[in-house]
Amino acid sequence: MLxxxxxxxxxxxxxxxxxxxxxxxxxxxxxxxKNLFKxxxxxxxxxxxxxxxxxxxxxxxxxxxxxxxNEVTEFSTNxxxxxxxxxxxxxxxxxxxxxxLALSFIINYFKxxxxxxxxxxxxxxxxx
Amino acid sequence: MIGLIVLAIFITLIILAVLIIENNDLPHSxxxxxxxxxxxxxxxxxxxxxxxxxxxxxxxxGVSGVVFLVTLLQIRSKxxxx
Amino acid sequence: MNLKKEIRVSTLFVSxxxxxxTILLLPIFLDFDLTSNSLGSTLLTLNKNQTSSANVVTxxxxxxxxxxxxxxVTILFLSIFGIGLGLDGYKDKLNIFAYENELLKIAxxxxxxxxxLFGFYIIIxxxxxxxxxxxxxxxxxxxxLLMFLAKGDSFELNHKIISLAEALSGAGxxxxxxxxxILADRFFGNFLPLGSVSNLFSGGVIPLIYIFVGIKVxxxxxxxxEYFIRIKDVG
Numbered sequence: 001m002l003x004x005x006x007x008x009x010x011x012x013x014x015x016x017x018x019x020x021x022x023x024x025x026x027x028x029x030x031x032x033x034k035n036l037f038k039x040x041x042x043x044x045x046x047x048x049x050x051x052x053x054x055x056x057x058x059x060x061x062x063x064x065x066x067x068x069x070n071e072v073t074e075f076s077t078n079x080x081x082x083x084x085x086x087x088x089x090x091x092x093x094x095x096x097x098x099x100x101l102a103l104s105f106i107i108n109y110f111k112x113x114x115x116x117x118x119x120x121x122x123x124x125x126x127x128x
Numbered sequence: 129m130i131g132l133i134v135l136a137i138f139i140t141l142i143i144l145a146v147l148i149i150e151n152n153d154l155p156h157s158x159x160x161x162x163x164x165x166x167x168x169x170x171x172x173x174x175x176x177x178x179x180x181x182x183x184x185x186x187x188x189x190g191v192s193g194v195v196f197l198v199t200l201l202q203i204r205s206k207x208x209x210x
Numbered sequence: 211m212n213l214k215k216e217i218r219v220s221t222l223f224v225s226x227x228x229x230x231x232t233i234l235l236l237p238i239f240l241d242f243d244l245t246s247n248s249l250g251s252t253l254l255t256l257n258k259n260q261t262s263s264a265n266v267v268t269x270x271x272x273x274x275x276x277x278x279x280x281x282x283v284t285i286l287f288l289s290i291f292g293i294g295l296g297l298d299g300y301k302d303k304l305n306i307f308a309y310e311n312e313l314l315k316i317a318x319x320x321x322x323x324x325x326x327l328f329g330f331y332i333i334i335x336x337x338x339x340x341x342x343x344x345x346x347x348x349x350x351x352x353x354x355l356l357m358f359l360a361k362g363d364s365f366e367l368n369h370k371i372i373s374l375a376e377a378l379s380g381a382g383x384x385x386x387x388x389x390x391x392i393l394a395d396r397f398f399g400n401f402l403p404l405g406s407v408s409n410l411f412s413g414g415v416i417p418l419i420y421i422f423v424g425i426k427v428x429x430x431x432x433x434x435x436e437y438f439i440r441i442k443d444v445g
Contacts, residue, residue: 005131018138029149032221065176066266081250086270097289104293178340
């Protein structure tokens with residue numbers, strides 16, 4: 001019975017449901033929290049869940065990493081697809097760069113108005 | 129065997145995500161976020177992707193956590209002075 | 211002990227909408243079946259015939275899809291440029307990251323060259339083992355971060371050297387691509403002799419591309435962290 005946990009469709013469904021749940025939790029955090037810092041932390045959680053989904057769906061049980069080692073001595077079709085890994089490697093670096101730019105914006109905004117809450121941002125004069 | 133390990137790590141990641149967005153103490157949230165990055169590094173290693181695991185370990189845990197913490201230092205220092 | 215917690219009505223409403231959306235989307239995602247990966251197997255055979263690198267992901271990032279790496283380097287440069295625009299006069303030396311500790315000051319003098327050596331090792335061996343330019347570049351930047359943490363205001367970076375290193379490595383990266391266009395058949399083509407597999411001096415133009423990318427990434431991440439640490443007080 002324990003052997004049925006090793007098959008590829010079970011692994012794919014676990015990865016799908018888990019990644020979608022983490023995405024939903026991050027989305028709820030980004031929409032309902034009132035502190036600017038926590039909204040950006042939720043965005044980082046959303047991006048991490050998408051990277052896990054992308055790499056996990058291209059994995060099949062029994063395949064090895066696309067690198068020649070002492071045991072794996074030739075390139076064969078027993079290796080995992082290398083193209084999604086190359087794309088995610090670039091995307092992780094881009095995500096941290098964009099996040100750093102956004103955090104510098106909120107530092108500058110805080111130093112000008114001393115305010116970190118979203119529902120007190122009414123410099124453009126919106127009357128309630 | 130692999131399926132049960134992946135399931136256990138996913139349950140840990142879901143609990144960590146809920147704790148991150150529900151915490152009132154902001155530096156505590158950043159440290160839990162670094163733990164979340166560690167869990168995803170283990171997942172990348174199980175999925176036979178060593179390059180992505182190395183990149184996520186260095187960037188997602190090292191640079192990202194430090195940038196968040198230094199932002200908190202900038203915000204708090206101004207608040208305490210006034 | 212009072213464990214009462216207040217929940218706003220709007221929070222409950224938003225969570226309800228997001229959970230309904232997730233439950234409705236789940237059958238579509240669970241029915242998803244991947245098509246056959248013909249691109250991956252084609253690239254594996256191309257890697258065996260045309261290059262002599264042991265790491266397929268490295269040769270995909272630099273040799274087969276080098277144009278995407280050029281776009282990524284551009285986005286990194288633009289974001290650091292945007293951060294630097296928003297801060298004026300950061301030469302007001304107020305390093306808020308320092309942690310005065312005697313043990314840290316003594317240990318950093320030993321650790322700093324070791325971490326930089328380890329970063330260079332990972333950059334150079336990108337085509338033989340997991341690693342490459344991005345990983346090694348960020349490791350070198352974390353060595354400088356350790357110096358900021360330990361030494362406080364007595365550690366000053368020479369900004370002329372950092373911008374010179376970043377500009378020269380970026381120009382060298384594009385120069386390699388243009389040389390490939392002139393001497394070989396395409397942008398980032400190979401014009402150096404291929405060695406044998408699992409030698410250090412093999413792989414043609416792949417280690418050179420990754421060395422330029424590694425130096426550029428390390429210079430940029432060091433400048434990024436230093437911008438965040440030294441911000442002048444406004445007002």
